[in-house]
């Protein structure tokens with residue numbers, strides 16, 4: 240049986256661990272005509288930890304509207320188990336705004352996958368602090384906005400970014416965007432800004448991690464997708480990958496290998512964000528990939 244994506248919904252739950260949670264959730268869904276097609280769970284530890292649950296369910300036979308379903312779940316189950324939860328109906332495609340500078344590899348990976356329908360997301364616009372990538376972005380039929388962003392113009396630049404993203408972005412992706420965002424802007428999108436950092440964090444935070452790695456003589460390089468917080472490159476890690484390198488490689492070869500890692504890692508992280516597969520566990524994530 241082919242499951243039509245637009246006739247599914249996802250329910251994500253985090254709550255204190257105790258017996259009866261899965262039973263209460265699945266019984267509620269059953270009573271309202273939902274057919275559960277995917278269920279993942281995790282307990283952070285055996286005694287008194289946090290419980291994480293992700294369900295996908297089909298919606299054609301629901302006896303309630305999506306709004307009424309959410310309201311009823313909160314009243315009947317959410318409050319009973321002190322849940323942090325969200326119910327997303329796939330018909331509502333998330334809107335992703337990309338922020339870029341001059342590097343194009345991470346941007347093009349996402350635009351290419353989106354153009355092929357691999358990312359069920361809308362891209363209202365791409366914002367850049369440089370004009371260089373306008374042609375590449377508009378070639379995909381996507382709006383491009385150049386917002387100059389220097390040390391002296393950061394306040395005005397971020398105000399413009401927020402204006403452009405207001406009512407058009409559910410989450411942001413920094414696809415090698417090379418400016419540090421202020422705590423004020425980050426606070427507008429709590430755990431809804433994804434960055435691709437070009438090292439295996441927590442190693443080599445900050446600018447130019449390949450140069451740092453080359454000088455250190457590492458034998459492995461990496462890439463890390465993480466949520467952005469006010470503290471640079473310290474946000475909850477979503478996905479990582481690594482590749483072996485050797486003394487025979489130049490820094491340009493490290494960067495070339497690294498770009499492949501960055502593209503793959505960011506694409507997985509964005510797909511998991513779009514598919515509601517990422518739950519927060521304090522400063523960490525639980526990813527039901």
Ligand SMILES: Nc1nc2c(c(=O)[nH]1)N[C@@H](CN(C=O)c1ccc(C(=O)N[C@@H](CCC(=O)O)C(=O)O)cc1)CN2
Pocket residue numbers: 413416417418419420421422425434435436437445446447467468469470471472473474
């Ligand atoms: N608040 C945050 N902003 C940003 C984060 C973050 O984690 N929190 N990640 C960076 C991306 N990044 C590493 O992945 C990074 C980008 C830029 C710099 C940096 O030192 N930039 C300089 C200017 C460099 C230039 O213009 O060429 C600066 O902003 O002064 C460090 C790390 C994106 N933003």
